[in-house]
Amino acid sequence: MSNSSSKSALIVVDMVNSYDFDDAETLRESVRESLPAMVGLVERATAQGVRTIYVNDNYGAWQKGRSELVEQTLAGRYPDLVEPIAPGDDVDFVVKARHSIFYETPLEYLLRQGGIERLILVGQVTEQCILYSALDAYIRHFSVHVPPDAVAHIHEDLANAALKMMRVNMAADLTPAADLLRT
Numbered sequence: 001m002s003n004s005s006s007k008s009a010l011i012v013v014d015m016v017n018s019y020d021f022d023d024a025e026t027l028r029e030s031v032r033e034s035l036p037a038m039v040g041l042v043e044r045a046t047a048q049g050v051r052t053i054y055v056n057d058n059y060g061a062w063q064k065g066r067s068e069l070v071e072q073t074l075a076g077r078y079p080d081l082v083e084p085i086a087p088g089d090d091v092d093f094v095v096k097a098r099h100s101i102f103y104e105t106p107l108e109y110l111l112r113q114g115g116i117e118r119l120i121l122v123g124q125v126t127e128q129c130i131l132y133s134a135l136d137a138y139i140r141h142f143s144v145h146v147p148p149d150a151v152a153h154i155h156e157d158l159a160n161a162a163l164k165m166m167r168v169n170m171a172a173d174l175t176p177a178a179d180l181l182r183t
Helices: 024-048 068-074 078-083 107-113 127-138 156-170
Strands: 010-012 051-057 094-095 118-124 141-147
Touching: 010 024, 010 127, 024 051, 024 118, 051 107, 068 078, 094 107, 094 141, 118 127, 127 141, 127 156
Parallel strands: 010 051, 010 118, 051 094, 118 141
Antiparallel strands: none
16 A cells, blocks of 8 residues: 555445344454554544544444444443544544444545545455455555455454455455554
8 A cells, every 4th residue: 555545445344333242252253453553444444544434233223423432342341442433522423233334324425525435444344344444445446455354353264265356356455454554
């Protein structure tokens, strides 16, 4: 990825999460491993003025917004997985209902209005929401970057296959997080 980050956006996917569902234990372990890389990218994006957008499932709670979702997850059993990456009031927050960050959300409009050409996708789950979002970004002609160390998975084998699919079929850049948004 070029050092020019002015046309890039960092998209943080589904990190406001209660981790209270089937397979959550495996996901929590993966999040613990990838969280430092995610946080590092958010910090570098902030320092460089790179637009950061959180896109998060609302778990069917349509009456809740960013603050209510964050508050609820921070009060849950795993605040240590939410607090370091929780969105501040200074970043965009888009609610999604399905796997893709684009499906019936205003995200594409926000990106086009901002002149964004490159998306860096971090968050969870690699073999689900990250994969489907990368595909939707690719078919919308965005350049896609998915740092493998800044995404979390439930099934490691499927995550590895998803990353390979993104690289081969979507021309996704899989540069590690530490090498992105460097000045």
